[in-house]
Amino acid sequence: MDNETTLSCTVNIEWLNPQGVVHRKLSEKTAFLRLIRNEARQIFVEVTAPKAAPVKLQLKGICVHKKFMNEGKASIKFQEIRCTMFLSNAPPNHLLMFLRTMFVKMTGEKSVGGANTSLRTQLLSNKPKQFEEISPVTSVEVDRARAKASRGTDTTPSPLSKKRKLSPRDGEKAPASKKLYSASPIPDEPLDIEQKEVMEACLTGRNVFFTGSAGTGKSYLLRRVIGALPPDVTMATASTGVAACHIGGITLHQFAGIGGGEATLERSIELASRPGAVTIWRRCKHLIIDEISMVDGSFFEKIETVARRIRRNEQPFGGIQLILCGDFFQLPPVAKDKTSMKFCFQTEAWSRCRLSTYELKRVHRQNDDEFIKILNHVRIGRVPEEMARRLAETSRQKIEKNGILATRLCSHTGDANVINESKLEALSGEKFVFTAEDSDPHLGKQIDQRTTVPQKLELKVGAQVMLLKNISLATGLVNGARGVVKSFHDGLPVVQFRNKEYITKHERWHVKTANGVTLTRKQVPLKLAWAFSIHKSQGLTLDCVEMSLGKVFEAGQAYVALSRAQSLDTLRVLDFKATQVWANESVLDFYRTLNLQMESMRLIPLGRKENKAKKIVRRLGINSKAMNKPLVMIN
Ligand SMILES: Nc1ncnc2c1ncn2[C@@H]1O[C@H](COP(=O)(O)OP(=O)(O)OP(=O)(O)O)[C@@H](O)[C@H]1O
Ligand SMILES: [Mg+2]
Numbered sequence: 001m002d003n004e005t006t007l008s009c010t011v012n013i014e015w016l017n018p019q020g021v022v023h024r025k026l027s028e029k030t031a032f033l034r035l036i037r038n039e040a041r042q043i044f045v046e047v048t049a050p051k052a053a054p055v056k057l058q059l060k061g062i063c064v065h066k067k068f069m070n071e072g073k074a075s076i077k078f079q080e081i082r083c084t085m086f087l088s089n090a091p092p093n094h095l096l097m098f099l100r101t102m103f104v105k106m107t108g109e110k111s112v113g114g115a116n117t118s119l120r121t122q123l124l125s126n127k128p129k130q131f132e133e134i135s136p137v138t139s140v141e142v143d144r145a146r147a148k149a150s151r152g153t154d155t156t157p158s159p160l161s162k163k164r165k166l167s168p169r170d171g172e173k174a175p176a177s178k179k180l181y182s183a184s185p186i187p188d189e190p191l192d193i194e195q196k197e198v199m200e201a202c203l204t205g206r207n208v209f210f211t212g213s214a215g216t217g218k219s220y221l222l223r224r225v226i227g228a229l230p231p232d233v234t235m236a237t238a239s240t241g242v243a244a245c246h247i248g249g250i251t252l253h254q255f256a257g258i259g260g261g262e263a264t265l266e267r268s269i270e271l272a273s274r275p276g277a278v279t280i281w282r283r284c285k286h287l288i289i290d291e292i293s294m295v296d297g298s299f300f301e302k303i304e305t306v307a308r309r310i311r312r313n314e315q316p317f318g319g320i321q322l323i324l325c326g327d328f329f330q331l332p333p334v335a336k337d338k339t340s341m342k343f344c345f346q347t348e349a350w351s352r353c354r355l356s357t358y359e360l361k362r363v364h365r366q367n368d369d370e371f372i373k374i375l376n377h378v379r380i381g382r383v384p385e386e387m388a389r390r391l392a393e394t395s396r397q398k399i400e401k402n403g404i405l406a407t408r409l410c411s412h413t414g415d416a417n418v419i420n421e422s423k424l425e426a427l428s429g430e431k432f433v434f435t436a437e438d439s440d441p442h443l444g445k446q447i448d449q450r451t452t453v454p455q456k457l458e459l460k461v462g463a464q465v466m467l468l469k470n471i472s473l474a475t476g477l478v479n480g481a482r483g484v485v486k487s488f489h490d491g492l493p494v495v496q497f498r499n500k501e502y503i504t505k506h507e508r509w510h511v512k513t514a515n516g517v518t519l520t521r522k523q524v525p526l527k528l529a530w531a532f533s534i535h536k537s538q539g540l541t542l543d544c545v546e547m548s549l550g551k552v553f554e555a556g557q558a559y560v561a562l563s564r565a566q567s568l569d570t571l572r573v574l575d576f577k578a579t580q581v582w583a584n585e586s587v588l589d590f591y592r593t594l595n596l597q598m599e600s601m602r603l604i605p606l607g608r609k610e611n612k613a614k615k616i617v618r619r620l621g622i623n624s625k626a627m628n629k630p631l632v633m634i635n
Contacts, residue, residue, distance in 0.1 A: 009090030214563035215365025297342035381583035
């Protein structure tokens with residue numbers, strides 16, 4: 001497996017002659033890169049591939065193009081030897097770690113007798129010739145490299161900026177790459193122990209389903225799993241557009257290419273056999289689906305068959321690794337006919353996939369124990385009287401701060417739109433209109449489906465807004481932060497957030513379509529936030545929320561709404577009644593069986609676990625119809 005000093009990916013190397021013509025090439029779909037050091041402490045990157053002789057290139061005077069690092073791509077230009085190495089299809093997080101090690105080691109390298117050792121000194125040296133693998137970076141090295149990089153010393157590798165491309169010998173140092181010199185290049189918190197276990201299972205290639213209550217970090221973990229898999233063969237999807245944006249993916253429907261799923265199986269196979277769709281189906285090795293609770297079981301079954309037929313492989317999903325995540329206690333699939341609706345776990349396809357199942361228990365969204373306890377009861381639809389009273393009491397709370405009003409969560413989408421439009425109209429003052437610049441104006445609809453960034457945004461002073469980009473973690477200017485428009489400066493909105501006033505500027509969003517084309521939208525990072533629908537809020541963490549649950553119409557809808565809040569203090573529930581909260585019976589059965597199986601797994605030695613689990617389920621008379629076959633559990 002890759003670590004900080006090694007990387008597996010596709011590698012293309014081109015050597016140019018003095019006239020700038022390529023005179024030698026190396027092209028390896030799966031190559032292995034290693035950072036090594038010789039006896040003179042010079043650093044090299046070594047490329048090995050199954051059928052080619054190893055290539056060692058000294059990392060000296062290099063320029064690194066890393067703009068597309070998040071897509072698993074980068075290039076390293078070795079200026080002195082006129083050679084460029086193109087890396088692609090690298091797991092983005094591994095690529096980031098690899099480049100960081102390279103930058104830190106090169107920058108931190110002591111120059112006395114080190115990287116700058118002359119050829120003469122080397123030849124005269126009687127040290128035995130040998131290469132050794134570079135050790136992982138330490139925090140001391142990071143600090144030393146950061147300090148040195150800010151001074152722009154000779155050994156600092158440069159990101160390839162526009163300026164350098166024009167005049168590579170201008171001698172001026174490009175700014176050091178902040179991300180690559182940071183203590184933790186992956187800007188998030190470390191995974192907790194349960195999340196790590198799931199991550200490991202996902203990387204072994206097994207089919208995995210992981211669940212857990214709202215806020216246990218399922219989507220967070222999923223983003224990390226996506227970052228650890230090769231992007232060209234990994235399809236990150238979710239059942240809804242908002243959830244897909246949250247993990248930087250596309251909707252499952254967009255991926256499948258069979259329309260809404262109403263077509264017959266034969267017609268669906270025809271649709272998936274069209275040139276664009278078929279390539280995606282054949283290329284895919286890892287299919288990731290977030291918010292699996294909202295995927296209609298019939299659609300899941302259909303795409304499972306389509307996958308086998310298109311890929312001409314009778315293994316479940318035609319041999320694609322499945323990584324599924326979600327909480328079936330949250331919103332069910334949107335179905336016109338409720339009687340025929342089924343959850344994915346009620347299908348034969350689900351059983352065939354023999355999913356290793358995990359449940360995350362540690363809640364990260366809330367850290368208020370009382371609230372977590374209440375939410376756990378709401379989740380299963382059993383709210384004791386004193387908890388119902390506690391929720392009802394929040395109706396009198398004042399949760400507004402600095403003019404930022406609570407976001408109203410509505411059970412119906414139409415209501416949310418009406419509230420936002422009418423509140424904006426009611427404000428006096430000039431209306432400012434911000435129209436997004438799209439890289440391809442004809443594909444604006446596709447960008448709409450892939451981001452929550454509006455094409456047309458109308459604002460006035462006093463408008464309640466939500467931030468749509470991570471600007472600064474330290475000051476709380478993060479995706480989802482709530483604010484109010486204070487004024488306009490040079491035509492751009494100035495927004496008061498909880499702790500900070502911020503003058504917005506245009507930001508860019510890059511989205512990838514199913515066939516790999518990158519589309520860009522440039523817009524101010526805001527959207528109106530007087531109200532959202534509960535369906536659109538699934539998966540989000542919200543700052544300050546208010547709701548009336550009188551009109552909820554789905555099992556789990558009240559749970560989704562309540563669990564968006566981070567604490568009881570930032571929540572206001574108007575007219576709460578315990579009857580507004582209920583769970584679906586099949587879901588309750590599914591989780592009861594799951595818990596029993598998990599419990600039995602813990603008690604019984606490996607090998608006898610499945611039979612014993614079945615026995616327990618039978619003995620307790622639990623309805624196991626919800627699950628056609630026992631799940632495979634991994635301890
Ligand atoms: N290991 C972690 N350390 C710190 N914070 C974490 C960790 N995992 C998740 N979080 C934070 O917890 C919050 C909830 O995470 P996330 O949205 O992934 O939960 P979820 O299980 O997907 O919830 P939902 O079921 O509502 O979609 C986020 O703010 C996320 O950044
Ligand atoms: Mg989520």
